[in-house]
Amino acid sequence: xxxxFTGDTAPPAPAALAAKVRTLAPSMTRSMQRVAEAxxxxxxxxxxxxxxxxxxxxxxxxxxxxxxxRLLGYPGYRDLRLALAGLAAQQQSGRAPAVTADIAVDDPxxxxxxxxxxxxxxxLADTAAGLDTVQLGxxxxxxxxxxxxxxxxxxxxSLVGQDLAQKLLRIGLIAHAHNDPHLAVTNAVQxxxxxxxxxxxxxxxxxxxxxxxxAAFEHGATTIAITGRPxxxxxQYADHILTTATARESELRPAAMSSRTSQLLVVDCLFIxxxxxxxxxxxxxxxxxxxxxxxxxxxxxRK
Amino acid sequence: xxxxFTGDTAPPAPAALAAKVRTLAPSMTRSMQRVAEAxxxxxxxxxxxxxxxxxxxxxxxxxxxxxxxRLLGYPGYRDLRLALAGLAAQQQSGRAPAVTADIAVDDPxxxxxxxxxxxxxxxLADTAAGLDTVQLGxxxxxxxxxxxxxxxxxxxxSLVGQDLAQKLLRIGLIAHAHNDPHLAVTNAVQxxxxxxxxxxxxxxxxxxxxxxxxAAFEHGATTIAITGRPxxxxxQYADHILTTATARESELRPAAMSSRTSQLLVVDCLFIxxxxxxxxxxxxxxxxxxxxxxxxxxxxxRK
DNA sequence: TCACTCTTGAAAGATATTTTCACAACCGTC
DNA sequence: GACGGTTGTGAAAATATCTTTCAAGAGTGA
Numbered sequence: 181x182x183x184x185f186t187g188d189t190a191p192p193a194p195a196a197l198a199a200k201v202r203t204l205a206p207s208m209t210r211s212m213q214r215v216a217e218a219x220x221x222x223x224x225x226x227x228x229x230x231x232x233x234x235x236x237x238x239x240x241x242x243x244x245x246x247x248x249x250r251l252l253g254y255p256g257y258r259d260l261r262l263a264l265a266g267l268a269a270q271q272q273s274g275r276a277p278a279v280t281a282d283i284a285v286d287d288p289x290x291x292x293x294x295x296x297x298x299x300x301x302x303x304l305a306d307t308a309a310g311l312d313t314v315q316l317g318x319x320x321x322x323x324x325x326x327x328x329x330x331x332x333x334x335x336x337x338s339l340v341g342q343d344l345a346q347k348l349l350r351i352g353l354i355a356h357a358h359n360d361p362h363l364a365v366t367n368a369v370q371x372x373x374x375x376x377x378x379x380x381x382x383x384x385x386x387x388x389x390x391x392x393x394x395a396a397f398e399h400g401a402t403t404i405a406i407t408g409r410p411x412x413x414x415x416q417y418a419d420h421i422l423t424t425a426t427a428r429e430s431e432l433r434p435a436a437m438s439s440r441t442s443q444l445l446v447v448d449c450l451f452i453x454x455x456x457x458x459x460x461x462x463x464x465x466x467x468x469x470x471x472x473x474x475x476x477x478x479x480x481x482r483k
Numbered sequence: 484x485x486x487x488f489t490g491d492t493a494p495p496a497p498a499a500l501a502a503k504v505r506t507l508a509p510s511m512t513r514s515m516q517r518v519a520e521a522x523x524x525x526x527x528x529x530x531x532x533x534x535x536x537x538x539x540x541x542x543x544x545x546x547x548x549x550x551x552x553r554l555l556g557y558p559g560y561r562d563l564r565l566a567l568a569g570l571a572a573q574q575q576s577g578r579a580p581a582v583t584a585d586i587a588v589d590d591p592x593x594x595x596x597x598x599x600x601x602x603x604x605x606x607l608a609d610t611a612a613g614l615d616t617v618q619l620g621x622x623x624x625x626x627x628x629x630x631x632x633x634x635x636x637x638x639x640x641s642l643v644g645q646d647l648a649q650k651l652l653r654i655g656l657i658a659h660a661h662n663d664p665h666l667a668v669t670n671a672v673q674x675x676x677x678x679x680x681x682x683x684x685x686x687x688x689x690x691x692x693x694x695x696x697x698a699a700f701e702h703g704a705t706t707i708a709i710t711g712r713p714x715x716x717x718x719q720y721a722d723h724i725l726t727t728a729t730a731r732e733s734e735l736r737p738a739a740m741s742s743r744t745s746q747l748l749v750v751d752c753l754f755i756x757x758x759x760x761x762x763x764x765x766x767x768x769x770x771x772x773x774x775x776x777x778x779x780x781x782x783x784x785r786k
Numbered sequence: 787t788c789a790c791t792c793t794t795g796a797a798a799g800a801t802a803t804t805t806t807c808a809c810a811a812c813c814g815t816c
Numbered sequence: 817g818a819c820g821g822t823t824g825t826g827a828a829a830a831t832a833t834c835t836t837t838c839a840a841g842a843g844t845g846a
Contacts, residue, residue, distance in 0.1 A: 209793055227565060231834055241795040246835060257834065258802090262530060265565040266572025283755060285762050289623065290616045292755050297611035297748060301604045308600035313593045320592065335776070336649065339642045343743070346639065432755055434769070440646070440747070445600060448740055452586060452595050459588050466737070512824055534803055544826040549804060560803065561833090 197223065197252070197267055199306030202426045204251055207411040211240045215248040219260070224268030231257045282430040299427060300441050306425035307442040311449070319420040320453035322402040323348070326376040329355040330396065332364050332389045333380035336436045340406075340443040341380050347451040350469045351462035361388035368395035375401040382424065382439035384412020393417045406446050408439055422446050500526065500555070500570060507554060517541040518551040522563070527571035534560045586736055602730060606741040609728035610748045619749075622723045623756035625705040626651070629679040632658040633699065635667050635692045636683035639739045643709075643746040644683050650754040653772045654765035664691035671698035678704040685727065685742035687715020696720045709749050711742055725749050 201220040205213055215238045219226045226234055231242045234257075238245070249260035283295050323329060329348060333341035341357040348355035358364035371377060377396030381389045384407040397403045397417035405418035408426045415421050424446055427438035455462045504523040508516055518541045522529050529537055534545045537560075541548070552563035586598050626632060632651060636644035644660040651658035661667035674680060680699030684692045687710040700706045700720035708721035711729045718724050727749055730741035758765045 211794065230832085232832095235795090242834075243795060243836080244793090247794095262565065262568040265568040269569030269573050285759050287759070289620045289752075289756055292759075293611050293614055293616065293619070293752050296751050296755065297607045300748060300751075301607050304600045304604050304607075308596050311596055313596065316596070317592045336646070339646050339649075343639070343642050346642075432758055434773075437751055441744075444743070444747075445603060448599050448603075449592075449596050452599065452736065453592055456588050456590070456595070470737075514825070533801085535801095538826090545803075546805080546826060547824090550825095 197263070199310050199425050200252055202306075202428065203310065203408060203410075203423060206409065208248070208251060211238075211244045212248045212251065214238045215240060215245050216252070219248075219252075219264065223264045223271065227261055227264035227268050229261075283432045285432065296433070299433065299438065303425050303427045303438040303441045304445055306427070307445050310423055310425055311446065312421075312423065315420045315422055316446075316449060316453065319404045319422060320450060320457060322376050322404065322420065323353070323450060323454045324457035325374075326353065326402070327374045328371070329353060329376045329378065330364070330367060330371060330392070330401075331355060331357040331378045331380065332359075332361075332368075332392045333357065334359055334361065334386060334388045336440050337380040337382065337386075337389070337443065340440060340447055341378070343444065344378070344380075344447045344450065347447070348454065350466060351451075351455055351458065352465040353454070353458075358392065361391065364388075364392035365395050368392040368401075369399055371396045371399050371401035373400040373402075376404065377401045378404045378406065379414055379418070380406045380443060381412075381414055382408045382426075382435065382443070384409030384414045386414070390414050390417065406443055408442070422450075500566070503555060511551070511554065514541075514543045514547045515551045515554065518543060518548050519555070522551075522555075522567065526567045527574065530564055530567035530571050532564075599736075602736070602741065603744050606728050606730045606744045607748055609730070610745040613726055613728055614749065614752070615724075615726065618723045618725055619752060619756065622707045622725060623753060623760060625679050625707065625723065626656070626753060626757045627760035628677070629656065629705075630677045631674070632656060632679045632681065633667070633670060633674060633695070633704075634658060634660040634681045634683065635662075635664075635671075635695045636660065637662055637664065637689060637691045639743050640683040640685065640689075640692070640746065643743060643750055644681070646747065647681070647683075647750045647753065650750070651757065653769060654754075654758055654761065655768040656757070656761075661695065664694065667691075667695035668698050671695040671704075672702055674699045674702050674704035676703040676705075679707065680704045681707045681709065682717055682721070683709045683746060684715075684717055685711045685729075685738065685746070687712030687717045689717070693717050693720065709746055711745070725753075 198220045201216045205216060208216060215234065218234065218238050226237075229237060231245050235242045235245050246257050249257045252260060254260040254263065283292055287295070329345075331341040331345055333339075338357070338359040341359070345355040345357035356367075358367065368377060375396070377393055379389045379393040384405070390413055393403055393405065393414060394417045397419075402420075403418050404420045404422065405414045406422045406424060407414050408424045409415075410421050410423045424439060424442035426435070427442075455466070501523045504519045508519060511519060518537065521537065521541050529540075532540065534548050538545045538548050549560050552560045555563060557563040557566065586595055590598070632648075634644040634648055636642075641660070641662040644662070648658040648660035659670075661670065671680060678699070680696055682692045682696040687708075693716055696706055696708065696717060697720045700722075705723075706721050707723045707725065708717045709725045709727060710717050711727045712718075713724050713726045727742060727745035729738070730745075758769070
């Protein structure tokens with residue numbers, strides 16, 4: 181059965197507010213962005229303000245502040261404010277926000293390693309916090325019972341798709357990752373109810389990926405989108421939307437880098453989820469695949 | 484004239500609310516005690532209530548609720564509520580130490596997400612800590628000046644290799660990821676000094692990957708191994724060894740999962756390092772590849 | 787340029803909070 | 817046990833805050 185994507189990211193956000201702001205920022209208007217930025221930059225300060233206060237601070241109107249709160253997933257400003265207070269309390273008591281400068285051209289290699297590792301850790305945390313477990317559960321259910329699974333991704337996302345396909349094959353599911361858009365579409369029209377199609381696109385607007393998903397959707401397959409832009413075109417044809425985190429990008433660190441990390445976490449979650457659901461058949465399949473590879477390793481030599 | 488009740492406890496309380504309630508209870512009237520008790524017993528629940536709601540819950544009136552808030556040191560109920568929200572958030576974040584456990588078959592999906600994210604974060608930290616920056620620097624130098632770069636990986640490592648190849652191609656280097664062992668070997672014998680060969684294998688003993696690296700090594704290419712077993716056979720033929728972390732694996736979470744995370748971090752480090760070294764040519768190449776993809780995105784739809 | 791949609795804030799409308807005020811309950815005293 | 821005074825309480829008015837509406841302005845594509 182299909183669910184209708186209502187545009188609002190489902191439940192009130194817990195702690196991943198900064199990440200959510202980043203994810204949703206592109207779909208915001210200028211004024212709303214100003215509000216969102218203010219909120220992300222200083223949760224504690226904003227929690228102390230009334231709608232009117234925050235509107236003045238950001239040079240916008242109350243209406244805009246309320247609109248922003250809505251977009252971030254809260255029923256209204258009051259609830260955003262409450263969440264902000266919670267966030268502020270956590271920040272204060274908890275961890276110091278480790279300073280994380282952009283990677284610079286002249287950074288020594290050790291700094292590059294440290295910054296990269298930190299950024300990716302951050303991306304993982306953001307993804308985990310922003311992932312809608314209800315959608316994830318639904319996606320897992322669909323996959324666990326799927327007759328056939330087609331996965332679409334191009335560019336960097338193609339590798340993520342292949343990773344997922346490899347994993348699903350290992351537990352005995354019939355999965356195939358496409359990266360040729362033409363073949364993907366011609367295969368998609370073969371799908372029907374009981375099959376699952378997965379589109380992976382960070383931008384949410386990659387035509388080569390949307391087209392096969394659209395075709396699969398039209399033919400009655402259950403469709404899943406793994407995207408950083410849940411409001412993007414791809415979501416039109418997705419029964420279940422899994423949102424990946426959007427990290428700030430810099431010249432040296434393209435968005436593709438963190439989106440890959442985020443996508444892989446989602447893929448892993450899907451895989452583990454499906455393994456759990458189909459444990460009876462998955463466990464022996466995993467064991468068998470492990471066994472099959474054992475003889476391909478040459479004996480260890482130690483220098 | 485105002486009804487002034489400002490208890491001697493002047494400043495807004497931080498987290499010691501329960502204690503404060505106990506301290507102040509004797510000086511409270513019966514109704515106020517009921518309110519204070521409710522608040523102390525369930526901060527989170529009360530944070531969700533309006534004055535009217537809390538008044539009803541405790542069988543008192545709004546005025547009493549406000550008076551209680553004042554006595555507790557807040558300017559009014561609104562501020563008490565904000566503090567309550569903060570408290571609730573702290574409590575909630577406090578109880579989440581279960582993530583260190585292995586992922587179990589019956590874990591709810593939310594736990595799976597949390598545990599996976601945590602594990603991968605750990606893997607990243609371990610990798611960053613264990614990476615030899617001298618070796619990394621040497622590898623970067625070799626890549627930056629390479630005439631041609633061949634990458635070998637099979638299975639999950641194949642995807643990592645492809646990721647690296649994609650990245651290096653983007654900055655104008657000539658890189659190719661092989662996953663067919665035969666073709667890899669036949670190509671490897673074409674390499675010579677000035678070329679670079681990279682083998683990616685978690686076990687360090689994957690014959691299909693060692694063979695081409697061996698061939699490349701013999702023919703004078705600079706060889707790099709990305710492996711979780713620096714003492715494995717693959718290292719015999721590697722000029723530079725980059726060590727990836729080995730996370731504990733469980734039945735549900737195969738080693739391939741964390742080794743991939745670790746390998747990707749290494750790959751990212753290599754990429755950034757090479758980009759830095761070749762910035763003059765890499766920057767415009769990156770910009771061009773970005774540009775080239777721009778038109779492949781369909782226009783955004785906003786609901 | 788025109789027609790169009792999207793964005794925005796002013797102000798009206800709805801809620802929530804605070805204050806006021808009158809009355810009930812209690813307490814000690816005569 | 818009735819009386820004056822004090823204290824505790826909630827209903828309702830007053831205020832502050834939040835939400836919605838709506839029309840004008842900004843931006844956009846033909």
